[in-house]
Amino acid sequence: MAAERAREGQKLLRGGLLEGMEVAWNEVEVGMVTITISGADKSGALARIASFLVRKGYPLKGQQVVDSPSGAKLVKINIELSQVDRAKLASEIKSLSPEFSLAAVEGAQSGAVPTVKQIGEKFPDVIAMVQAYGESFGADARERELIEAGRKIGAFNYEKEWSFGSPLKMPTALRRTLVPALEGLTRVEASDTEVHFPDSPLCSGKIACCGFLGGFMQGFLDVGPLTANTRVDKIACKTKGDPHCGFKIEYDL
Numbered sequence: 063m064a065a066e067r068a069r070e071g072q073k074l075l076r077g078g079l080l081e082g083m084e085v086a087w088n089e090v091e092v093g094m095v096t097i098t099i100s101g102a103d104k105s106g107a108l109a110r111i112a113s114f115l116v117r118k119g120y121p122l123k124g125q126q127v128v129d130s131p132s133g134a135k136l137v138k139i140n141i142e143l144s145q146v147d148r149a150k151l152a153s154e155i156k157s158l159s160p161e162f163s164l165a166a167v168e169g170a171q172s173g174a175v176p177t178v179k180q181i182g183e184k185f186p187d188v189i190a191m192v193q194a195y196g197e198s199f200g201a202d203a204r205e206r207e208l209i210e211a212g213r214k215i216g217a218f219n220y221e222k223e224w225s226f227g228s229p230l231k232m233p234t235a236l237r238r239t240l241v242p243a244l245e246g247l248t249r250v251e252a253s254d255t256e257v258h259f260p261d262s263p264l265c266s267g268k269i270a271c272c273g274f275l276g277g278f279m280q281g282f283l284d285v286g287p288l289t290a291n292t293r294v295d296k297i298a299c300k301t302k303g304d305p306h307c308g309f310k311i312e313y314d315l
C-alpha cells in the first residue's frame with residue numbers, strides 16, 4: 063500500500079503532471095475584470111472615469127461607451143486584475159461624482175470557481191479559493207475532489223519549497239517541513255502522530271473543506287523520499303461538532 067502510494071507520487075512527478083502545472087503557472091495569464099458604470103451620459107464621462115481609475119492605481123486595459131437597452135450611456139472598462147474589491151470600487155466611483163455608479167463587475171471576481179492550478183499558484187493564501195472549489199462539487203464528490211486537489215498541491219509544494227537538503231524521515235519531516243508548510247494557511251497543532259487545525263477556516267461554515275488539508279499532507283509526504291510510507295486519515299472535523307479538524311498520521315519507523 064505504502065509502496066504503491068510512493069510509486070504513485072513518483073509517477074505524479076515524472077509523469078509530467080506537475081511539470082505541466084509548473085509550466086502553466088509560469089505562463090499564467092493575469093485575470094481581467096470588466097466593470098460597468100452607469101450615469102455616464104454627459105460628454106467626457108468616459109475620459110473622466112478612466113483617468114480617475116488610473117490615478118487610483120487600477121491597471122486599465124481598455125474602455126468604451128455602450129448604449130444600454132434604455133438608451134442610457136454605460137461605460138465599460140477592462141481592468142487587468144483577477145479580483146477587485148467591489149465595495150471599495152463602488153465608493154471610489156461615487157466619490158468621483160454622485161451621478162456615476164458601479165452597475166456590474168464581471169470576470170474572475172465573484173462566483174468563479176478556481177482551478178487546482180490557480181489554487182496552487184496562490185498557496186498558502188487559498189482559504190476562500192478552496193472553499194469555492196469545494197462548494198462547486200456535490201456532497202458525494204466533494205471530499206474526494208478536495209483530497210485530490212490537496213494531493214497535487216501538496217506534492218508540488220514539497221518539490222518547490224522543501225525538497226532541498228537531505229531528505230527527512232518521519233516524524234522529523236512532519237515537524238520541520240509539513241507543519242511549517244501548513245502554518246501559512248492556518249494554525250497547526252501537531253504531535254508525532256496527529257495534526258490538528260483548531261481554527262480550521264476551511265470548515266468555518268456548514269460545508270467541510272478540510273479534506274484539502276488531508277490531501278495536501280498526503281501528497282506532500284508521498285513525494286518525500288523518506289516519508290512515502292505515511293498514511294493520513296481524517297479523525298475529526300469542526301463541521302461534525304469536533305473542537306478542531308484533525309488527522310491521524312501513521313507510518314512505520
Ligand SMILES: [Zn+2]
Nearest residue numbers: 265272299307
Ligand atoms: Zn473539517
